[in-house]
Amino acid sequence: MTTGRVLAxxxxxxxxxxxxxxxxxxxxxxxxxxxxxxxxxxxxxxxxAGAPKNFDPxxxxxxxxxxxxxxxxxxxxxxxxxxxxxxxxxxxKWESTPDGKTWTFDLRQGVKFHDGTPFDAAAVCxxxxxxxxxxxxxxxxxxxxxxxxxxxxxxNEGDASGKPVYKSCTAKNPTTAVLSLNEYKGAFPAAFGLxxxxxxxxxxxxxxDADKVTQSGDSFTYPAYATEHPTGTGPYxxxxxxxxxxxxxxxxxxxxxGEKAKTAKLIFKIIPDENARKQELAAGTIDGYDYPSPADYxxxxxQGDQVLIRDPFSLLYLGINTKNNPKLKDLRVxxxxxxxxxxxxxxRTKMPEGSSVANEFVPPTVSGYTDNVTKYxxxxxxxxxxxxxxxxxxxxxxxxxxxxxxxxxMPNPSDLFAAMSANLxxxxxxxxxxxxxxxxxxxxDVQKAGKHDIHLLGWxxxxxxxxxxxxxxxxxxxxxxxxxxxxxxAELAKADATPDPEAHKKxxxxxxxxxxxxxxxAVPILTTGPAIVVGGNxxxxxxxxxxxxxxxxxxxx
Numbered sequence: 085m086t087t088g089r090v091l092a093x094x095x096x097x098x099x100x101x102x103x104x105x106x107x108x109x110x111x112x113x114x115x116x117x118x119x120x121x122x123x124x125x126x127x128x129x130x131x132x133a134g135a136p137k138n139f140d141p142x143x144x145x146x147x148x149x150x151x152x153x154x155x156x157x158x159x160x161x162x163x164x165x166x167x168x169x170x171x172x173x174x175x176x177k178w179e180s181t182p183d184g185k186t187w188t189f190d191l192r193q194g195v196k197f198h199d200g201t202p203f204d205a206a207a208v209c210x211x212x213x214x215x216x217x218x219x220x221x222x223x224x225x226x227x228x229x230x231x232x233x234x235x236x237x238x239x240n241e242g243d244a245s246g247k248p249v250y251k252s253c254t255a256k257n258p259t260t261a262v263l264s265l266n267e268y269k270g271a272f273p274a275a276f277g278l279x280x281x282x283x284x285x286x287x288x289x290x291x292x293d294a295d296k297v298t299q300s301g302d303s304f305t306y307p308a309y310a311t312e313h314p315t316g317t318g319p320y321x322x323x324x325x326x327x328x329x330x331x332x333x334x335x336x337x338x339x340x341x342g343e344k345a346k347t348a349k350l351i352f353k354i355i356p357d358e359n360a361r362k363q364e365l366a367a368g369t370i371d372g373y374d375y376p377s378p379a380d381y382x383x384x385x386x387q388g389d390q391v392l393i394r395d396p397f398s399l400l401y402l403g404i405n406t407k408n409n410p411k412l413k414d415l416r417v418x419x420x421x422x423x424x425x426x427x428x429x430x431x432r433t434k435m436p437e438g439s440s441v442a443n444e445f446v447p448p449t450v451s452g453y454t455d456n457v458t459k460y461x462x463x464x465x466x467x468x469x470x471x472x473x474x475x476x477x478x479x480x481x482x483x484x485x486x487x488x489x490x491x492x493x494m495p496n497p498s499d500l501f502a503a504m505s506a507n508l509x510x511x512x513x514x515x516x517x518x519x520x521x522x523x524x525x526x527x528x529d530v531q532k533a534g535k536h537d538i539h540l541l542g543w544x545x546x547x548x549x550x551x552x553x554x555x556x557x558x559x560x561x562x563x564x565x566x567x568x569x570x571x572x573x574a575e576l577a578k579a580d581a582t583p584d585p586e587a588h589k590k591x592x593x594x595x596x597x598x599x600x601x602x603x604x605x606a607v608p609i610l611t612t613g614p615a616i617v618v619g620g621n622x623x624x625x626x627x628x629x630x631x632x633x634x635x636x637x638x639x640x641x
Contacts, residue, residue, distance in 0.1 A: 127349035128622075128638050131361040131373035133490045134522055135330070135354050139322065140294060140310035141282040142215060145228035146527070147374075147491065147544070147631055150279045152332055152352055155635055156198075157282030157316030160189055160208070161273055165626040165634070168397070168548040170274060174203065174283060174317065175261075178276075184268035184583055185251075187276075189261045195341040197285035198321045205255035210286040212253040212263065214295070222299035225532060229280035229546075232556050233271050270580045270588060271555075274547030279632075288315035302528045319345040319636035330354035345636040346624065356488045358496070365389060365619065371640065372618035372625070375490040378436035381615065388620040396613035397449070397629035399442055399553065400493035400542040402504065403530070403606045407566035409537050411476045415604060420470035421538070422460035422607045424511035425504055429462075431610050434499055442608035444596045445554045452550030452579075452592025458601040467511040480514040484529065484536035489522035492614040492631055493542030501540060534563030542609075544631050550592040551580045558605055565605045572603050 136149035141157055144150060162173035175189040195203035215230050217238050224237060236248035251264040265272075275281070284294070292309035299305075309315075314322045319342065320334035332352040336345040353370055355361045361373040362380060366387055376384060381391050402425065406412045427441045446453045471477050485501035494500050498519070505515045518536065520526035529535045541564070546552050551559070559576045561568060575598060579591035599605070616627055624637040 125348040126640065127351055128347045128372075128635055128640065129351045129353055129370045130635070131355045131364055131370040132332075132352045133354075133358070133361070133374065134356060134488060135327075136332070137523055138306040138310035139314035139325075140284070140306065141280050142230060143223070143226040143297065143306065143310060144280065146523075148489075148523075151374075151633075152334065153282065153314070153316075154279055154318075154632065155320040155334055155350055156314055156318040156322055157279070157284070158318050159277050159279065159282050161277040163277055163547070163628070163630060163632055165637075166628060168274075168545070168629060170277065173277065174208075175276075178273055180273070184272065185265045187263040187265070187272065188256075189263070191259045191261060192341055193259055195317055196339055197288065197317050198315045198337060199285050199288050201285050201287045203283070203317055204258040205261040206258070207286050208261040208283060209253035209255050210289075211281075211283050212250065214286075214289065215281075216248070216250045218295060220295070220297060222304060223295055223297035225299075226297060226304060227280075228531075229278055232559065233269070233275050233278070233281075235560075268581055268583055270549055270551050270582070271547070274549060275552075278546050282316055284309075285315040288313055302525065302533065317341065319343075319634075320350050323349075343636070346639045347635075350635050358490055365617065368619075371622055372616065374616045374631075375492060375495050375614050376617045377495055378434075378615075381436065384617050389617050390620060390622065391615050391617050392625065392627040393436070393438065393615045394492075394613040394627045394631065395449075395629040396438060396440075396611050397447060398492040398542060398544040398614065398631075399445060399447060399611050400500075400540070400609040401442075401445065401557075401606045402609055403536075403539045403541055403564055404604075405534050405536050405538070405564065405566040406568070406605075407534050407563075409479075409481065411474065411479055412537065412566075414474045414476065415602075416470045416474040417476050417479065418604045418607075419460065420467040420474070420476075420511065421508070421513070422604065423463045423470065424467040424513065425460075425507050425607060425609065426462040427609055430500065430503055434496070434503060435610060435612050436495070436615060439610055439612035442611045444600050445557055445606075445608050446550050446592070446596055447545065447553070447611050450545070450548055450550050450553065451585075451589045452554075452596060454593040454596055456593070457597045460607070462507075464507070464511040467513075471512060477512060478514075479512070480516065481508070481537040482516045482518055482535075483508075484518045484520065484526065484539040486522040486526040486540065487519050488524070489526075491542060492544045493610070493612060494540060495614065497540055504540075531562070531564050534566060539564075546630060550589075550596070551576070554592070554595060554599060555580055558599060558603075568605055569603055572599065572605070 134148040141153045159173045160175040164171040177190040180187045234249045247266040251266045254262045292313045293307045294309035296307040319340045321337045323333040323335045325332045334350040364370045431439045444457045486497050530539045575595045582588045582591050621641040623639050
């Protein structure tokens with residue numbers, strides 16, 4: 085794969101062109117069996133591992149929320165099926181000035197939002213302005229991707245931390261939107277394809293109070309737009325979310341600007357238990373599900389299902405929070421934790437074929453990866469020595485791990501936790517396990533409140549640039565990792581702001597080496613390419629290394 089960094093520079097000087105469950109199980113069985121190829125109707129029923137947080141892309145950052153959103157919304161730029169390469173979305177062409185601060189988008193004509201209102205340059209600018217002008221700490225706290233990519237909001241202008249990346253958007257004419265930035269950022273143009281930056285109907289945003297997010301304790305309440313009226317331009321439209329039956333139903337958008345969806349309905353059936361998903365696929369009540377256990381690959385194939393394996397682009401890490409436990413501020417203690425984890429065993433026994441130990445926080449296929457980093461092979465004796473030297477031989481850690489979820493980088497979180505916990509205890513570290521549901525406290529406890537000492541989390545790359553990995557993880561202060569050295573933030577910011585491709589690559593290589601040797605805010609565990617499984621009668625699903633699968637192309641025999 086060509087790196088996004090090289091592509092980004094290539095495209096800054098030339099114009100781009102390019103591109104469920106049902107309410108009753110019996111009903112799902114009936115619809116699955118009466119498809120006739122999908123062109124004349126029928127449904128595709130997908131078994132989801134968890135419920136979406138909501139349906140407004142800007143307030144989400146997890147796969148189970150993005151999966152239905154991707155079917156309802158479009159972005160300015162998208163990714164070619166099965167790759168990390170960029171392709172046209174709502175923009176047919178795009179170009180930037182040499183300094184990367186001004187981006188001009190030529191937009192598709194004749195596109196309508198699901199509410200019938202026209203898509204045009206004014207709508208594009210309304211979305212960018214909405215994100216930039218978002219008010220309220222509750223709403224802003226949920227805009228994870230916006231914070232990572234654009235660095236701040238209008239209220240941050242004039243802060244000591246510097247100007248936000250976004251400056252303004254101008255509708256030059258109905259089919260031309262011009263985006264002005266305060267600084268160059270290596271994420272662009274690829275980041276314009278992030279699901280969080282999907283384009284919503286400005287009229288629907290106003291009508292359904294889209295920005296009114298409220299917080300009570302650790303819980304967030306989202307407005308009607310995000311829960312009942314998501315309105316994009318995508319191939320499917322929102323019909324309902326039946327929480328009693330745990331089903332999300334989308335219907336074909338017959339006015340879609342591109343090729344129409346092959347099925348009349350797309351249904352997501354929320355089935356938290358992986359064994360239950362496997363049983364429902366065998367019974368024919370769902371047509372597919374994501375992240376099957378590697379141990380099930382062969383049995384799924386034996387029963388006639390298709391196990392589609394993605395190219396590796398995910399990374400699992402053991403995060404370390406330096407806030408609550410003062411001993412974790414000592415680099416030697418963090419290094420001891422790294423030496424205590426038997427990553428080779430985890431890859432061999434818990435992960436699918438093709439997985440490998442991660443020696444840094446960037447996959448080998450991404451520009452900026454380097455072999456010249458400090459490595460931490462499994463060595464419990466060395467871990468004990470480091471703990472003793474740091475005066476931390478009595479170390480006790482609150483180890484948080486998620487339940488009711490399967491992620492690309494951790495197909496079975498409880499199994500991974502059990503193995504790592506045993507490793508840590510063998511090195512003399514006492515572990516207090518804390519299990520929380522993924523969307524029922526875990527993410528907020530870890531990423532917002534920072535209640536943990538160590539935790540399991542990971543990342544599936546959104547686009548092919550080192551900044552999307554190390555920049556997303558460690559580019560700014562986060563509750564997830566606690567207080568960090570400001571020099572690390574500065575080094576990553578400098579790498580991200582370096583336009584020259586070769587210099588950009590070298591800057592990230594140095595940053596990766598320093599992160600692993602000088603800072604070690606977390607421990608990289610492994611990189612992997614998870615599978616998605618569908619029935620033997622399903623055609624047209626293209627597995628994406630970004631887990632960016634689109635279901636509009638799916639048909640069934």
